[in-house]
Amino acid sequence: MSVSPPMGMAGLAALEERLAHDLLTLNWRARPWLPTRSHGGQAVIDVLVIGAGQAGLAASMALAQQGVAAVLLDRAPADYEGPWATTARMETLRSPKELTGPALGVPSLTFRAWFEAQWGRDAWDALDKIPRLQWMDYLRWYRRVTGADVRNGHAATAVRPRADGLVEVDVQAPAGHATWLARRVVLATGRDGLGGPQIPPFMQDVERGLWAHSSDVLDYATLAGKRVGVIGMGSSAMDSASTALECGAASVDLIARRAAMPMVNKSKGSGVPGLTQGHYDLPDAWKWRIRHYINAQQVPPPHGSTLRVSRHANAFFHFGCAVHAVTQAGRELRVATARGTFAFNFLILATGFAIDWAQKPEFAPFARHVRTWGERYRPPPGEEDRELFDSPDLGPVFEFQEKAPGTCPGLDRIHCFCYPAALSHGTVSGDIPAISDGARRLASGIAGLLYREDVEHHHAVLQAYAEPELLGDEWTPADTSQRVLPSP
Known part of the structure; x- marks a missing residue:
C-alpha cells in the first residue's frame, strides 16, 4: 500500500525536523x-561576508561546519537578496533541477527535498526546470533553517585592510553609519562582484532615460507600444526581450554582432568533478586556455528562453549587425550597424558585466593594489581576453594578492568569493553547479588560516587542557617482582 507524501506546510515541517536531526548527527556546527x-x-567579527545571496549563504553554512561564525551584510531588504526577485527576468533557471546547489552534501537541505516535501514526488518528476521565483523561495527557506546571521539594509561603503590583522568595513545601516572590524572579509557580491554593467562607448552621449542595461531595475510596462531594440543575443537579452514583448512592446529587434547563434553550451561541457577540484592547480596556460575558449565560443541562450521570444510575431533576430554608433533624434534612437540603421524608442543593452573597480567605490581603498592575471600571465597571440586580463590573481583561499609585496598590508584578508574568481579557481564561487565545492574550499581554508594566526593561543589551550580521561581507579598496580624471571 502506497503512502501519500506529506504536503504543504506539514510536509515542510517534517523536512525541517529531518534536517535538524541530520545536522545533529553530522555534528554540523562544530563547537x-x-x-x-x-x-x-569594539568586538571583532571573525568572518564578515558582504552579500547574502546563494554564495554568501553557502559560505556561512560551510563556515558553521568548521566552527566559525560569520555575519552577513546585504544592502537589500530581507528576502530580496541577489537578483532572483529583483532584476532577473528568466522564467526558469538554466541549471538542471537535479543539481544540489548550496546544499553542501546534506540531502535534506537540497531544493529537491524542499520541493518534494510540499508538492510530492509526482510533481518533482513532472517539473522541467526550476522556476526563478521558486528558487528564491528556496533560498529564503535555506537562510531560515541554516540560521544564517544576515543583517539586511546594511551596505558596505568602504573596505580597508590594515597591517594589524584586521579589516575595517564602513557600514551604512538603518541605525546609521558605523565602522565594523573583522579578521576576514568575504566578498560574495555576485556576477558583477568587482564591477558592474558593461556599457559600450557608443552610449556615452545618449540620454539615460532612453536606454537601460539588462541588469537595471526597470518597469517593463513602460515599454508598451514602443519599438524596442536589444543589443545582444545571450540569456539576458532573451529575458529582456521576452519581458518587453509580454508587456506590450510594439516590436523588439535583437541585434547581434556575431554572424550566427551559438548552438552548444561549452561551459556545460566542462563541468566535470576533475575540473572543479583541479582547476586551481592547473598550469597558467591551461587555466587561461580553457576559460578563454568558453568565452570565445560564447554561451547560447537557453532553449526555453529563446522560444519565449520567437513565439511573438513582432520579435526580430538580426545577426552580423555590429553597432557603429547610437545617436539621439528627439525621443528616438538611431542605431547604426554594419547592416543598416535601426530606429527605436528605447534600447536595452544586454552587454554583460565588466570587472571595473570604478563601479565599486567601496573597494577603492585597496583596488589599485590587487594583482591581476594581466600582470601574471601573457597569453599567446589569438588568446587575448579582456575579462581574463582584468581578473584578480587569487591565492588558494580566494584571497587577493598584492601587485607589489608590502604595499597593501592585510589585502590577503579579503577573499573574492564571486564570479571574477573563475580564472583562478574555476566556476565554484557563484554558479549553482559547484557552489558547495567552492564554499567548502573557502571555509576550510579560512579555518586553517585563523588557526595558524592563533597558534600560540591554541598551544596554550592545549597545555591547559586538563579534562581527565582516566580517574586512576580503573586498574590495580601489579607486583611486578612476581611476574618477571628470577635474577640469575
Missing part, C-alpha cells in the same frame, strides 16, 4: 574554538 577578540573596546 566554537576561536578566541573572542576586541580592539579598542
Whole structure:
C-alpha cells in the first residue's frame, strides 16, 4: 500500500525536523574554538561576508561546519537578496533541477527535498526546470533553517585592510553609519562582484532615460507600444526581450554582432568533478586556455528562453549587425550597424558585466593594489581576453594578492568569493553547479588560516587542557617482582 507524501506546510515541517536531526548527527556546527577578540573596546567579527545571496549563504553554512561564525551584510531588504526577485527576468533557471546547489552534501537541505516535501514526488518528476521565483523561495527557506546571521539594509561603503590583522568595513545601516572590524572579509557580491554593467562607448552621449542595461531595475510596462531594440543575443537579452514583448512592446529587434547563434553550451561541457577540484592547480596556460575558449565560443541562450521570444510575431533576430554608433533624434534612437540603421524608442543593452573597480567605490581603498592575471600571465597571440586580463590573481583561499609585496598590508584578508574568481579557481564561487565545492574550499581554508594566526593561543589551550580521561581507579598496580624471571 502506497503512502501519500506529506504536503504543504506539514510536509515542510517534517523536512525541517529531518534536517535538524541530520545536522545533529553530522555534528554540523562544530563547537566554537576561536578566541573572542576586541580592539579598542569594539568586538571583532571573525568572518564578515558582504552579500547574502546563494554564495554568501553557502559560505556561512560551510563556515558553521568548521566552527566559525560569520555575519552577513546585504544592502537589500530581507528576502530580496541577489537578483532572483529583483532584476532577473528568466522564467526558469538554466541549471538542471537535479543539481544540489548550496546544499553542501546534506540531502535534506537540497531544493529537491524542499520541493518534494510540499508538492510530492509526482510533481518533482513532472517539473522541467526550476522556476526563478521558486528558487528564491528556496533560498529564503535555506537562510531560515541554516540560521544564517544576515543583517539586511546594511551596505558596505568602504573596505580597508590594515597591517594589524584586521579589516575595517564602513557600514551604512538603518541605525546609521558605523565602522565594523573583522579578521576576514568575504566578498560574495555576485556576477558583477568587482564591477558592474558593461556599457559600450557608443552610449556615452545618449540620454539615460532612453536606454537601460539588462541588469537595471526597470518597469517593463513602460515599454508598451514602443519599438524596442536589444543589443545582444545571450540569456539576458532573451529575458529582456521576452519581458518587453509580454508587456506590450510594439516590436523588439535583437541585434547581434556575431554572424550566427551559438548552438552548444561549452561551459556545460566542462563541468566535470576533475575540473572543479583541479582547476586551481592547473598550469597558467591551461587555466587561461580553457576559460578563454568558453568565452570565445560564447554561451547560447537557453532553449526555453529563446522560444519565449520567437513565439511573438513582432520579435526580430538580426545577426552580423555590429553597432557603429547610437545617436539621439528627439525621443528616438538611431542605431547604426554594419547592416543598416535601426530606429527605436528605447534600447536595452544586454552587454554583460565588466570587472571595473570604478563601479565599486567601496573597494577603492585597496583596488589599485590587487594583482591581476594581466600582470601574471601573457597569453599567446589569438588568446587575448579582456575579462581574463582584468581578473584578480587569487591565492588558494580566494584571497587577493598584492601587485607589489608590502604595499597593501592585510589585502590577503579579503577573499573574492564571486564570479571574477573563475580564472583562478574555476566556476565554484557563484554558479549553482559547484557552489558547495567552492564554499567548502573557502571555509576550510579560512579555518586553517585563523588557526595558524592563533597558534600560540591554541598551544596554550592545549597545555591547559586538563579534562581527565582516566580517574586512576580503573586498574590495580601489579607486583611486578612476581611476574618477571628470577635474577640469575
